[in-house]
Structure formats: C-alpha cells, structure tokens
Amino acid sequence: MTLNIRFAPSPTGYLHEGHLLSALYVWAMAKLKNYPVHLRIEDHDQSRARNEYIDAIYEDLEWFGFEWDSKSKQSNRHEIYEQALYKLEKQHLIYGCDCSRKSLSLENPSSSDGEIIYQRHCLNKDLKITPPNTTRLIVESSPVQWNDLKLGPFTENPAVQCGDFALRDRLGQWTYQFAVCVDDIEENIGMIVRGEDLRSSTARQIFLMSLLGKKTPPHYFHHSLLYDPLTGLKLSKRQHSQSLRAEKMKGLSREVLLGQICFKLHLIEKEVPMTLNESIFLFSKQIEGYLQ
Ligand SMILES: [Zn+2]
DSSP states (O other): OOOEEEEOOOSSSOOBHHHHHHHHHHHHHHHHHTOOEEEEEOOOOTTTOOHHHHHHHHHHHHHHTOOOSEEEEGGGOHHHHHHHHHHHHHTTOEEEEOOOHHHHHHHSOBOTTSOBOBOOTTTTSOOOSSTTSEEEEOOOOOOEEEEETTTEEEEEOHHHHTBSOEEEOTTSOBOHHHHHHHHHHHTTEEEEEEEGGGGGGHHHHHHHHHHTTOOSOOEEEEEOOOBOTTTOOBOOGGGTOOBHHHHHHTTOOHHHHHHHHHHHTTSSSSOOOOOHHHHHHHHHHHHHHHHO
16 A cells, blocks of 8 residues: 655644744655655634635645645544544543543643643543543654654653543543644554654654554654744744735745755755745755755
C-alpha cells in the first residue's frame, strides 16, 4: 500500500506564514521521497473550527499552486474514532475522569513546558467513559525511542511527560492526540513533517499508535519555526499574525511571499520573487542536507 505524507492544518483561523513554511517542507519532502500528499483538515475541536476557514485553506493553498492527492476532514470521521476507542476499551486501557479543569491545574504537577501531568485521581473510580466525563488512556511507564530525521534520536517516557492523557473531552470532542493517531494509521501516513512545537507529542503518539495496532511508527521530521521579529514569539493565529490572505489583499504576489520565506531561511542570498517550484526545490535541497 502507498505511504502518504500529510499536511494537516486546523481551521481555527486563516493560514499564515508559519503554515506556508510547513507546507513547503511537506511538499518538498513529498517530492524528494515520492510520497503522495494527503490534505487533512484537523477540525476535531468543533468549538473553534469554522467552515469559512476550511474554505479559506483550500483557496489559499490553491492560490499558491499546491496540489494534493487526497483529502479528509476529521469532523466526518466520528465513527472511525468510535471504533478505535472501542479497540482500546476492549483492552481495558481507558477510563472515565470527572476532574474539572480547575482542579487539574491546582492539584497536578506540570512538566517544564507547562503541561499538566495527570495523577490518576480517577483511575479506580469506575466512572463512565462518556460525556460529561473525560476519557483517559492508561499510559504505562515505558521509554519510547524514535529517531527524528532532522533532530536525531530521542528517548522519552509519556507517563512522565503527561501521564494518562485525554482521548475525548468532557464535551465529547476527540482530542488532537487521539484523532491524529487514528488518522495517521487510517490514512497510511509514512512520513510526518511538522513544526518542532509538536515534537513533544511524538512519544505519546507512537505509544498510542502501537496500542491501536501500528507497530512500525511513521518517520518524523520536525522543522524549526518562524518567530515574530518584534515579539520573539512563534507565529501563530493566536498572536494575530498577518494572514496570507491579508498579505494577498495588500497586493503582494505569491512569488514575493515565497521569496520572503526562502530569504528568511537563508535559502537565497537576496530577497527576490520565487515560483512555487523553485521554492520547493530549495526546501528539498535543505532537507536532503539533513538526510545525509
Ligand atoms: Zn480525574
């Protein structure tokens, strides 16, 4: 079966330069390794996802000239997630938790990056796994080893990083961690290219995928991020970064925007307009340097 590479934006805002960076890495890796590209709309969080942002993702990618081979949307996949959850339930690997967000933040230690490490308050309470309870996964303490194609080898223990993490929240929404693991298996993803802000999720995702039956994890390549020169913060929708369509509305061409990003990554010496193919070529040269 063909292995895919995926580009997986969340429709909780318009695409910005950070997404363009990620897309260029994804399409460059796809070209280099001859993977088909799968476009996944990660709208698992229905309280934040909006249809107008989904339309905008397609429009913006098409405007740049990106082409994908297949696509999916998490909100269409409820039954697939239900089946995967049932697989874990049969193995007695999940339980219900009625801790409030407030009590969790007060009572639990957090890791160095501020993540709460759940202390199994509800493990033996025999609570229902359905809303309004959170569904949690039993995370046994064991080191997960993986090799990042860019960053090298890692050994991490999800039980220490986050403990029994949530698969479904109190509102019945699938969590990012769960949906993404089910999708990566179902969509036959062989290579995951994404920003290094998601690197710390890798060990728990490999762990969860193995419980769901995938014993050979995908390859991983975590690229560095772009930072706002004024605030020093990573570019994200929450910090109201300039969207790509706002730049377009100002009259900037896609070639100018691509040239800017190639220049920021020191792939070209002077900031000049670049076509999509030229940009993808330069990104694939950079990736090749890491793979050697
Ligand atoms: Zn609990």
